[in-house]
Amino acid sequence: MLHIEGLTAEVDGKPILQGIDLQVPTGEVHAIMGPNGSGKSTLSYVLAGRDGYEVTGGIATLDGRDILAMEPEERAAAGVFLAFQYPVELPGVGNAMFLRTALNAVRRGRGESDLDAMQFLKLARERMKALSMPEDMLKRGVNVGFSGGEKKRNEILQMALLQPAFAILDETDSGLDIDALKIVADGVNAMRGPGFSALVITHYQRLLDYIVPDRVHVLMGGRIVKSGGPELAQELEAQGYGAVQAAA
C-alpha cells in the first residue's frame, strides 16, 4: 500500500507539490489526471527520488517503509518502478545487458540470487513476446534509435521483468498509436493482481479505456482536488479541467 500524506516539494526553490494526500491500496490501480504544470511529473520524480526534487514536508511510505529516506536504487529494490515519460538513451549499452544488470540489482535488493545470461534470455524472450517486441531490441543500445512506441514498450518490458510492487506510469500513452497503446495496456493489465499497485499518470481518458482504474484523482496546483471512480475520467474528458477548478 502506498501512503502519501501532506507531501510538499519544490524544484529550484519553487513550490510545486502543495500537500498531497493519496493512498493506493495494494492490488489497486489509480489514475492521476491533471492539466500541464499541475505537478504530475514532479510527483513521480519525488516518489522515485530524483535529484533536484526537494521534499519539504509530509510523508510517503510503501508497505509501511519510508521511501523518501531511501536512495533511488533502494527505492527500486523496495519495489518502486517509474516508467519514464521520456525514456533515456544510453549509447553503447546493450539493452540485454542493461535489463539483466537492472534485474539482478533489484533481485539482490530483494535477497534473491542473480540470473545468469541463459536464464535471463529465456525470461526476457518470454516477456518480449507478450509485448510484441522484436528480439533484436535486446541487441540494440538502450533506447538508442528506438521509435517513441518502442521506447514505451521497452519501459513496460522493464516493468514486466522487474516485477515491482508499485509502478508509476508517467504519460506512458503519449506518442503511442492505438495498436501500441493496446499492447502497453495489456502489459500493465497482466501485472494487475494482489501484489501490485500502480499510479497511472495521463492527460487523456483514452488510456483509461484500456487500463480501467479503481480510482481517479485530479491533480491541480500541486494538490489533489477531486477523487472518484473511473467515471470521473469520462467526466473530465467531457467537461475539461476548468469545471473541476471552478468547483474546487
Place this chain on the structure above:
Amino acid sequence: MPAVTETIETVQAVAESGYKWGFETDIEMEFAPKGLNEDIVRFISAKKNEPEWLLEWRLRAFAAWKTMEEPRWAAVKYPPIDYQDSYYYAAPVKKPGPRSLDEVDPELLRTYEKLGIPIREQAILAGVEGAGETPAEGRLPVAVDAVFDSVSVATTFKARLEKDGVIFCSISEAVQNHPELVRKYLGTVVPQGDNFFAALNSAVFTDGSFVYIPKGVRCPMELSTYFRINAKSTGQFERTLIIADAGSHVSYLEGCTAPMRDENQLHAAVVELVAMDDATIKYSTVQNWYPGDAEGKGGIYNFVTKRGACRGARSKISWTQVETGSAITWKYPSCILQGEDSVGEFYSVAITNNYQQADTGTKMFHIGPRTKSTIVSKGISAGHGQNTYRGLVRIGAKAAGARNFTQCDSLLIGDLCGAHTVPYIENRCATAKVEHEATTSRIAEDQLFYCRQRGLTQEEAVGLIVNGFCREVLKELPMEFAVEAQKLLQISLEGSVG
C-alpha cells in the same frame, strides 16, 4: 564532527578498495647501485651476459641520452625527475630451478595468487617445470611471460609454441639463443636516439618479451606479458620486440600493476613491432599501474614509446589500449605504414581520475600506396584528471589512395577535470582521404537517474555508461580480457561521482 569523519573514511575506503594490486611482496632482491652512469650500463649488460655488440649499442644509446633533454611538450605537469635517485636493476635472487610448487619461493607464489592469476597459470608462472604443457582438452590457454621488476621470472608454454616454430621468451633469453634475430631487428623501429625516454630505455633496458612468428604461422594461443613493479625506488625499463614474418598472425597482450607508494616510480618501456607481407600483429594493453592516491601522491610515471612497422604489403598492426592506471601516461603507439595496402589501427580508452594525467594518442605514417588507418580514441576524465588526445596523421607524397578515419570522443565526469584534443594532419598526397570526428560529452544526470531508478547504484550506473561509451574499443580486446577491462574501468572511476 561526524560528517567530516565520514567523508574522510569514504575517501580512504575508495583509495584502499580502489587499487587492489597495491601490495608489496617481501622477497630477497638483488640491486645494482643507485644512480645512472656508464658503469651501471656495463653492470646490467654484464649481469645479462650480453655480447659485445649489445653493450656497445647500449653505450651509444647512453651517450645519446646524455645529450638529450626531457620532452616538455606534453600537456602533463610533474616535478623534475632525479635520474640518479633510482635503481636501474632489481631482480629477485634466483634459486636453482624449483621442481614443485612447494619449492618455489612462497612469496612469489602468493604474489601471483593475489594478482588474480588463475591457479594453473600460477603454477606455471612460478616456474614449476612440467606444468607448462598443453592441457588435454579445451581451448589453449594464454601463454605468459612474467616480468618482475627488472627480470623475466618465467615464460610459459614455450615448448608448446616451439612446435609451431613460435619463439616466445624474455628478451634476455632471445639475446642468448637467437642473437641473429635480435641484432637484425632491435632498434630498427625505435632507434636508440629516437627520443629522451627511448634512449634511456635503450641504455638500461633489463628485460621484456621477445616474439618471433615464422612464415605462414598463425600463433596457436594468445601471448601475454605481465609486468610487475615491486621494489622501491626502482625504475622499470622493459623492451619488447615482436616480429611477425610473412603471412603470420599473432595476438599479444600486456598487463601491469605496481604497489601503492608515496613516491613516483618511472616506467619507460620501448615496444617495437615488425610485420612483413600479409602478417598481422594485434597488440593489446591493459595498463593498470598504480595511479597515485586521491590527493595525487605517488603513482607511476608511464613514459612509453611503442611503434610498429608494417614493412610488408597488406600487413596489419592493430594497437588496442585500455589505460586506467599511472599518475602520468605519455604514450603514442604508432604505425609506420610502408607496405602497400598495409593497415594501421589504434583503439584507445584512457581514464584519468583524481589527479591522474594522460597525454596519449597515436601517429600514423602513411608511406605506401593505399595504406589505411583507423583511430578511435575514448578519453574519460573524472575528479581533477586531465586527459589529452594527441595524434598525428601524416600522408606522404607516394601514398596514393591512402585513407584515414579518426574519431576522438571525450567524456567528462564532474566539473574539475579536463579533456583536450590535439590532432595534427599533414597530407602531401592529393588522392588521399582523411576524416576526423570529435565529440565531448558529459554523463547526463537523467542517464544516472534512469539507471538508479532501475536499481543500479550510482557507481554501477557510471560504470555502465562509461563501458557503453568505450564499447567500440573494448570489443577490439581479446575476449578473455574484455571482461577484466570492463571491471577495471568501473574500479578506476570509484568515488568519481556523488
